[in-house]
Amino acid sequence: MRTSTSEAAPASRWPTALSRILAYSVPAWLLCGTCAGAADGSFLEPGMLLKLGIDLGIITFSVGMVIACLRAIKRAKLREATAAEEAERLALSENTLETVLAAEPQALLTLGETAQPELLVSNLPGSFGVPRDASRLLAFEQWLDGESAADLESAMKELAAHGEPFNLMLRTKRGRYVEADGRTAGHTLVLKVRDIAGQRLELAELSAKHKELEEQVAALRLLLDEAKQNERDNAEARALLDTHFRSFDRLATAFAVFDSTQRLAHYNQAYVDLWQLDADWLKTRPRDGEILDRLRQARRLEERAEYRVWKQDWLSTYGSGEQAEDRWHLPDGRMLHVIADSNSDGGVTYLYENVTEHIALESRYNALTQVQRETLDTLREGVAVFGSDGRLRLYNSAFAAIWCLTPKLLDAEPHVDEVTAWCSLLYDEPDEWDRTRAIVTSIVAERRPYDSQFDRPDGMVLAFAALPLPDGGTLLTYSDITDSKRAERALIEKNEALETTDRLKSDFVSHVSYELRTPLNSMLGFAQMLAEPAFGPLTEKQREYVDDILSSGSTLRAIVDDILDLATIDAGSLRLQLAPVRVSSIIDAAKHGVEERLKQNEVQLEIEIEDGVDEVVADASRVTQILYNLLSNAIGFSEPNSVARLTCRRDGPMLAFSVEDEGPGIPEDFQDAVFDPFESRTQGSRHRGAGLGLSIVKSLAELHGGTVSLESAPGRGTRFTVLLPLTQDVETPEIEAGPMRAKHAG
Secondary structure (H helix, E strand, O other), rough: OOOOOOOOOOHHHHHHHHHHHHHHHHHHHHHHHHHHHHHHHHOOHHHHHHEEEEEOOOOOHHHHHHHHHHHHHHHHHHHHHHHHHHHHHHHHHHHHHHHHOOOOEEEEEEEOOOEEEEEEOOOOHHHHHOOOOOOHOOOOHEEEHHHHHHHHHHHHHHHHHHOOOEEEHHHHHHHHOEEEEEHHHHHHHHEEEEOOOOHHHHHHHHHHHHHHHHHHHHHHHHHHHHHHHHHOOHHHHHHHHHHHHHHHHHHEEEEEEEEOOOEEEEHHHHHHHOOOOOOOOHHHOEEEEHHHHHHOOOOOOOOOOOHHHHHHHOOOOOOOOOEEEEEEEOOOEEEEEEEEOOOOOOOOEEEEEOOOHHHHHHHHHHHHHHHHHHHHHHOOEEEEEEEOOOOOEEEOOHHHHHHHOOOOOOOOOOOOHHHHHHHHOOOOOOOHHHHHHHHHHHHOOOOOOOEEEEOOOOOOEEEEEEEOOOOEEEEEEEEEEEHHHHHHHHHHHHHHHHHHHHHHHHHHHHHHHHHHHHHHHHHHHHHHHOHHHHHHOOHHHHHHHHHHHHHHHHHHHHHHHHHHHHHHHHHOOOOOOOEEEEEEHHHHHHHHHHHHHHHHHOOOOEEEEOOOOOEEOOHHHHHHOOOOOOOOHHOOOOOOOOEEEEEEEOOOOOOEEEEOOOOOOHHHHHHHHOOOOOOOOOOOOOOOOOOOOOHHHHHHHHHHEEEEEEEEEEEEOOOEEEEEOOOOOOOOOOOOOOOOOOOOOO
């Protein structure tokens, strides 16, 4: 048998199959008419004609239905495999996402109406110094520095009295920074302490330095006021003041004090290092304006278009009783935050804070935020990021488009309550928005991702996902899956229709055996009876008709049996009768089945069994069927007086059966479709068939846990090799396979 890889539409094969069945059945009708005429000298009786017509109609309809059902099942299985792969990919994606998300180190404490604190989780590293006991955690002065403990104590009182939430940056006694977040949940107070890192840590450290600087400025002012008072009182106070000012030399922040005459009165070493001025010249107590002029000449001040006007405005601070601030961009790239504080005696105190790192950090933070926003705008999914306080921090244009919101509304950093209220105009489902608000604003020990899917009244289908972020924020994504959802629903409907078709096919197969075999057996029985001498001699033409009926009927029965076998295999109801069987007996049975065809086609069969090959655990009838189909295929494509070969040998743990012919061979571009059902090509030979033999060979080999392959080239013949396991577990099947047919169509 040879098959074709032609891409013709499946419907084009139906007329071919039906025409073959009719071709096989017409001789039966002719025979019955001839025989009836021979018996009584008259033409065929109407009853006999009606019976034959009904039988042929049933056969034609049944075969057509089987072919249509088989193709529908094949398409259904392909779609089912595709759906399973997609489900597996989605499950893998979901598991990967859950693995990437990890809980952050934190301590979470609740205080209910009973005033009994409960520590839900505490996994901060021991180096932070945060207690792991609820009562010790509430003793803030034991593990926080004085100021941080006082701030947290005050914030907790406000939270208990008025429900005022807070978010504080605190410093432990071990010098580590943590973030404390307090909120109310019903009648319960919730305190969350967690680690901070990255830019937030740097900002906290800079804030602490700034606060320390303010304390130093306040202390300096106090000392200055005290020093001036003591200077007026007595000389001993002046000496004490000098001692205090010398202690400020250890400060990293530069400062300078000018008296009411604008002359330099006091300064520290950081001031000298900052401006690189001559210490001896500074001891001469130069004026403030002289120092500015020298710094400008040395190109240590930034160039200003109206320097004199700026200098006059800057020196106007003297005697104003006010405080002035400015940022100076120095030529060497540094940036100073300069504070000029007018004293009560008419003098001025200058503080010079180097904020270069702070500005650079702020610039990098802004640039990173801008990059994040631009990156989000490239996404097709709507994305919104809410901070730990519940306010919108980031969003992209897709989010605004999905919910029909304007940038003016979203740029104002609205609270999640406002955002959900706007979104509810397009999707009014209070429970869904309550869950969204709870995810964004809740404080729990372990925050979990959440996803859902909803259909909006305007027909849009959205996939929603909420992911907790390590800094306490929440990422919300909205994906428009309208098109994919419609396709999914269409596939579901088609799959249901295919399942219905499959059930109809199963019901049909359960009854088709009787409906098809009974009329065929009747026709063949009548033909055999007519061929017997006991019913009278036949003319040469009548004998030819009887032989044609027997041949066509047997071929048609073989085709029906092959279709039933293929349907049973596809339905998964075929069970193998595994048992130890002699290889020689299997080969003898297959050889016996093709002896008549060998004689008709004048083909010689050579059989070779390797030494030591004795038994195999398999279904004897099905292996015989495999060999019979392969031999029939080889004989059909062999030229008269050629040789077909059957060899059997060991191949590792497998038993290899090879069938080789000297026929025209199979072109390479046709070899991929050889084992497809209903694929048949004559390749110029006399062989005809329904295209089921090799498909059944492949299915039966795979049921045994084996494989089938071919080697062929045009003009060099074809070799089919079937590999079957030598040993298998022998079990008693619940459903026995159908009986083996002695002959099959190729």
